Ligand SMILES: Nc1ncnc2c1ncn2[C@@H]1O[C@H](COP(=O)(O)OP(=O)(O)OP(=O)(O)O)[C@@H](O)[C@H]1O
């Protein structure tokens with residue numbers, strides 16, 4: 001369906017371990033273009049697993065997953081790589097910044113892979129560094145940055161190629177309330193600017209409060225959640 005950014009139907013997922021219980025059980029989810037969805041749920045419930053499958057990082061074992069009408073279960077590695085380069089941005093739970101690259105070069109990488117012209121690369125990096133308040137740290141390496149600074153660089157890197165779908169795994173995890181709020185405002189601005197579809201995992205009810213919809217992962221499936229507060233922490 002053309003208005004859907006994400007369409008998951010009957011998704012079941014096992015990891016290759018001794019446990020016979022699937023992590024995801026016949027899970028279905030649709031996400032409209034431009035929508036912001038927060039995913040909450042207990043640690044180990046499968047939130048990152050779902051995000052990784054939608055991001056093409058983990059294979060679809062059973063069921064179907066489409067991103068902007070492209071079915072991932074029938075896509076080969078080259079098609080999945082292409083989709084990640086052009087269409088998807090991922091903020092990883094543990095940042096995954098490249099330690100041997102400076103802040104500028106970390107942010108530049110997705111644009112280089114996506115074939116953005118050099119002048120345009122420079123302009124976007126300058127604008128993003130200013131937005132995340134790190135213009136003075138552009139030449140620093142990740143291990144010289146605080147956790148919050150690394151998180152902001154990870155967000156800049158995930159949005160710099162203007163992905164239509166942004167997947168953010170705990171974008172404010174490990175941040176204090178003030179920094180967390182700054183990061184959320186940054187994400188909101190970026191999403192509004194390009195009508196990006198945002199799927200974020202969070203333990204925070206404050207972060208969930210920014211979303212159009214909140215779903216809870218429980219027993220391998222998703223439940224619509226009307227009150228934000230009950231199963232999440234404040235930060
Ligand atoms: N690569 C893997 N191989 C085997 N088991 C895995 C793998 N990744 C995750 N798991 C298991 O799958 C379950 C779901 O993990 P997942 O990372 O999706 O949870 P989560 O909801 O993101 O948790 P958290 O809130 O702690 O980040 C856990 O029991 C985890 O141990």
Ligand SMILES: [Mg+2]
Nearest residue numbers: 047048093169
């Ligand atoms: Mg996780």
